[in-house]
Amino acid sequence: MNVNEIRKMFPILHQEVNGNPLVYLDSAATSQKPTPVIEALDNYYREINSNVHRGVHTLGTKATDAYEGTREKVRSFINARSTEEIIFTRGTTTSINTVAYSYARANLKEGDEIVITPMEHHSNIIPWQQAAKATGATLKYIPLQDDGSISLEDVKSTITENTKLVAVMQVSNVLGTINPIKEITAIAHQHGAVMVVDGAQSTPHMKVDVQDLDCDFFAFSGHKMCGPTGIGVLYGKKEHLEKMDPVEFGGEMIDFVGLQDSTWKELPWKFEGGTPIIGGAIGLGAAIDFLNEVGLDNIHQHEEELARYTIERLKDVDGVKVYGPEERAGIVTFNCDDVHPHDVATVLDSEGIAVRAGHHCAQPLMKWLDVTATARASFYLYNTKEDVDAFVAGLQKAKEYFGDVF
Incomplete structure (x- = not known):
């Protein structure tokens, strides 16, 4: 995996921010x-812009072929059984809400x-809070270990015969924890519960095989995987999706419309x-296509190496506390003694270094960590050890700027 060659394909990376390389x-x-994604979008709007499914003219056919062609690419990418199990949504949030409204409230x-965990993103907490309120179900949490990981013994003791749905993120967006989804799914199924995964x-960042995981639903977003914003996917086992009602009604998803009643198209279009x-x-x-060419295993290995290198380099900066388990994805969340993470992020930005700060x-995870906010550095296939070195040097400058307080 040649990171320098990969970086050439990302135009935005070749700029200065506040007088420094981004x-x-x-x-x-x-x-x-990357350029192939930008060009694909440009080509669609320049050359084949048309609505899908409805028209018989040439542009409509080309647009439909490209749109449905992506559905097959997604099916192969996550190893779903059929394109009938691939629903296009606005993103992970919409996908999870679809399950919460259409499946959970009906069942x-x-x-x-x-059952969920305290580490979940709000998108995998609030829909279940609302579903519990609407149905009278109880929301329970699998406790976390001291390092922010999950013990399968705790999973077994939390999930009971009354558990009907388990929803867990595969990788924490804060701690970088990689959760044992396959094992959690097996425990959930032993108790007759369905498994929803926030992917x-x-x-x-890693190969996903929904058949191997055996999860019932799996949600993810395009914009976090080199794709555009506003597009996401809900995978669902066909036997569940067939029994679920749509959550949006109107054109495209109908079969027959009468004055008093209507019927829906088959999967996946009814959603x-x-x-x-x-x-x-x-x-x-x-x-x-781009990620497959680079290789998900290569990406995962590269990011894990960067995370390990970052944690090792942060030992050179006094007063930095890193959160999360030793084995993690390419995410390093931290705080600096006596300095608010927003201030740390602001100083880093002045050096051209973009990190996230906040909750x-x-x-709920911030409360579990006993902090109000943290700073987070997260890596992808285009990052290098030189990026990490610049980040650590930026933290040292932050230390000098605020005085020797951390």
Whole structure:
């Protein structure tokens, strides 16, 4: 994996920010886009812009072929059984909400349990809070170990015969924890519960095989995996999706419309009401081609090496506390003694270094960590050890700027 050659394909990286070369360490929030994705979007709007499915003219056929072609690429990318199991959405949040509204509210009742973890992104907490309120179900949490990992013994003791749904992120957007989804799914299924996986932080960085995981639903976003914003995917096992009602109604998702009643199209289109995100889907297809060419195993190994290197380098900076387990994805979340993470991020930005600061849409996890906010450096295939060195040098300058307080 030649990172320097890969970097050449990302135009945005070749600029200065505040008089310094850009060091982009915020890919957990959104990734940058390579030239093939930008060109795919440009080509769609320049050459084949048309609505899909409805027309028989040439442009409509080309747009439909490209749009549905991405569905097959997604199916192969996550190893789903059929394109019927691939629903295009606006992103991970919409995908999880679709399951919460269409599946959970129809199948849960008072006395049932929904099990999640305290490390979840708000997008994998609030929909289940609302589903629990609407159905009378109880929301339960698998406790975390001291390092922010999950013990399978705790999973076994939390999930009971009353548990009907388990929802867990595959990779934490704060701690970098890689959760044992396959094992958690097996435990959930032993108790008759369905398994929902938030794959927003895993799908861009490692191979995902939904059949091997055996999860019932899997959600992810295009913009975190070199694709455009506004496009995402919900994978669902066909046997569940067939029994679920749509959550949006209108054009595209109908079969027959009468004055008093209507019927829906077959999967997957019954969940894709209205004009779909055509350009976004085509861009996502180009992103998948790009990631497949680089290789997900190569990306995962590269990011793990960068995370280890970063943690080792941070030992040179006094007063830095790193959160999360030793074995992690390419995310390093930290705090500096007596300096608010927003101040740290501001100083780093003055050096051209982009990191994220705040609660990272994970306020329950911040409470568990006993902090109000943290700073986060997150890596992707285009980052280098030189980026890490610049980041550590920026932290040293922050130390000098604020005085010797951390």
